[in-house]
Amino acid sequence: MEKVALSILGLGSRTTSFYLSELNELYNKKHGNYSTCPLLLLNANFNTINSLLPKPSKALNKVTQNYLTTIGKLGAKHILVPNITLHETIDGLEGNIGILHPVLLTIDRLKENNWSKIVLFGSIYSMKSNYINTYLSSTGIEVVLPTETDMVFIDHVRKEAYAGTESKTLIKNYHLLIKKYSGNYPVVLACTELSILKPLSVENLVDMAQLQMEQAIKVISVKKTV
Structure with missing residues (x-):
């Protein structure tokens, strides 16, 4: 059996399905015919992880570390984690080599x-915590936050997307909000649920999840041609 270069830590059902679908589409566009993205999927019990998010803790560290250790034993060199917030925990763990890091990839794209x-869209926790802000500000990138009312709405969009209960009106208003803020500065999406419902025609929009997947296709395609 050919060794697989990419692995995904399966988390929420909808977000993991989103990553798998997008990866297959990107890989097929690059390699053609009936190509599908070769990868290993380790499906975690997201109920356990989600109950411990968003802040790092000993309990969350232990659970996440166990999954990363297992993935390491599978031999894949590159790891995709379809949950932006969980990377704050992953940063402090062993066995995080090979993580396709959404924040670092975002910094590269902004540079x-x-x-x-930039204007940051994410969960309430991601927008208000220091994690992403510190990463970006350390490289000279200033983070602007939406108004308090808009942050509450953005977090509501995230929750609706997670539950699969978003309405057409909600999506329309979400797209209008991105359009409003991206008129001044690029909007950075730091939440996979927000990525699922994003508009496709906004130029000043940087999607952390999309950057992860594009990088995944790059690294495994290089591996494929060697």
């Missing part, structure tokens, strides 16, 4: 485009 100020 490529000479963007030094």
